[in-house]
Structures are given as C-alpha cells and as structure tokens.
Amino acid sequence: MKPHIEVNELLRAVHHDMLNRLQVMQMNLDLGRTDQVRRLIEDYSLRCQHFFQLNNAGFHQMNNWLETVHIHHPEIKVTYEVEGAHKATPDQDSELVQMFDDFLHQMKERFTDYHDQLIHVTFEMKQPLHVHVHFVGNWTVLQDISYDQDTLFEIQIVEYTKTSLKLEIVERAR
Template sequence: MSKHWTVLETLKYTRHDWLNRLQLIKGNLSMGKPEQAERIMEEIVIDMQQEAMLSNIKLPRFAETLLTHNWKGYHFKLDYELVTIPEKLTLDDNLLTEWIIIFFDLMNQAVVPYYENILTVKIEATDETARFLFEFNGILENETELKHWLSEQDSYPDQVTYEKTGHHEWLIQALWYLNG
C-alpha cells in the first residue's frame, strides 16, 4: 500500500479531514452541545501538536507513512503518540519505514475487515533506545503470518515482543538500541 502522494492528493485528503472535523464542531454547536464542540477542538489541537512533533523528528518517509495511513484504505485506523523524543532520532528512515509498511500490510491481512480496528502507536525514545508500542484493539482473524513475521525480527528492530492482553487487545513492542 505504499504510494507517493502528489501535492494535490495530499491537499484533497487534508481538506476532507478538516471538513469532517468542522462539520462535527458545527453539528455539536447547532445541537446545543458546546462542551462536545470544545472537546473536539481540544483533540484537534493535540493532533496538530503530535503531527508537528512527528514531522520534526528527521524521519520524513516514516512520518509520511504515519500521517497518510488513514487515507490508504487499511482495515484499521491508526493513532499515534510521540511520548518522549530526542531532537534527532537516530534510526534509519528507510529501514524503519520498510519495516512499518510490512507490519501494517501484515496487520491489515490479519484483521477482520469492517470492524472498528484501531492500532495506536506510542513512541518513546531516549539517546539510547527507541521503543514503539503498538496497542491493537480489534479482531484479528488470521494472526499466524503476523506472529511468524514478528518472531523472525531479530536484527531489525533489536527486540520484538507480542502478547494478547485482552479479548480483543494485543500489545506489540519493538525496541531499537541506538548508538550501539
């Protein structure tokens, strides 16, 4: 599902996202729910701060992959949170991006389509490690290939763990040791 986005395509999808958000705000205001409209506006501010952080970590292919994920027709929605990030995250942008694209494609093959599947990526990094937590909430129908691929990842990233934490919840952790 890798695609090079033109400026026009990017603007089209961005405009669509913004119109959806504005319609939610407008709808809540017209229904006399200003608190709900305020909550949506606060979520937008947080999302924009996260997008800015992601755009500034000097991993442009990786950032583009996350920023455009929800436009690509995957059977799961992607949320992300950059928790702690040093000024320059010393990961190889191409290797990281290729790894994440394969992971997303395998995840997409494993999930039940048309169910509300959500993958949240939390990124925590120091000067020594980069830790990516993938918290999945949804239904995995065929996780065999995904589990097999994750168990084979012993050189990039440095460590991967996979565990089922609830009825429809999984936690996957990928750890990279930096500068070493």
C-alpha cells in the same frame, strides 16, 4: 506500501478530514454543545502537536506513513503520541516504516469488513528508543506473521488476544 501519493490526493484527504471536523463542530454548536466543541478542538490541537513532535524527533517518513495510511486503507484508523526529546536516526525512521508496512501488508488479507482496525502508537523518545504499538482488530491468525530481518529494533509481544495486539519495539544496543 502503496504507490506514491500525489499532492492533490493528499490535499483532498486533508481537506475532506478538515471539512468533516468542521461539520461536526458546527452541528454541536447548533445543538448548544459547546463543551463537545471545545473537546474536539483540543483533540485536533493535540493531534497537530504530536505531528510536529514526531517530525522534530526525526521520524519524517514514519509521520508520513501514519498520516497517510488511511488514504489507501480507509478501514484503518491511526493515532499516535510522542513523549521525550531524543532524536531518531534516518535508518531508524526508514526501518520502522518498513516494519509497519510489512505488518500491514501481511495482515491486510485478514481484515474483516465489520471489524475496525485501530492502531495507536506511543513513541518514547529516550535511549534506548521505545515504540509501543496497540493494534485493535482481528488478530486470530497472528502466528503466521513474521519479520525476520536483521533489524535495528527488537520486537516483543506484550499482549496478544483475539482482538488486541500490543507490541513493544525497542532499539537494539549499538
């Protein structure tokens, strides 16, 4: 992972994002597109709800990673959602961050300027814990990627195409 993010850097990113969203809403209001403004407010509200749900599920470090990865990697767009009420352990939280960070580090050199890098994560907070990850980008050389640590999770490739990679990360039986 990149060096520690300073509070001012984080606040600057949060305010920049908020200003962009407000400007888009203002533009849509000026154009009389109130339905679009409602949709934007709903989307932002849902994003905030998922942030709080992920924190409540015990994924504090993972939440930090998901919410700040764009600061050091602006080419990456991340969305996520949380289903269920099971709690993650601190070890699961830190290991999942390490897995995401390792994958990003290995894939970073393969990113192309003209191709969006999107990540959508669904946390199924049940036993066993399931994390579904959908990467949209350029994954033509995935066979070089590895994650060979003794882990709390098992990783399964659900879909692998030139532009889409779907993984299921499942908690190993204890």
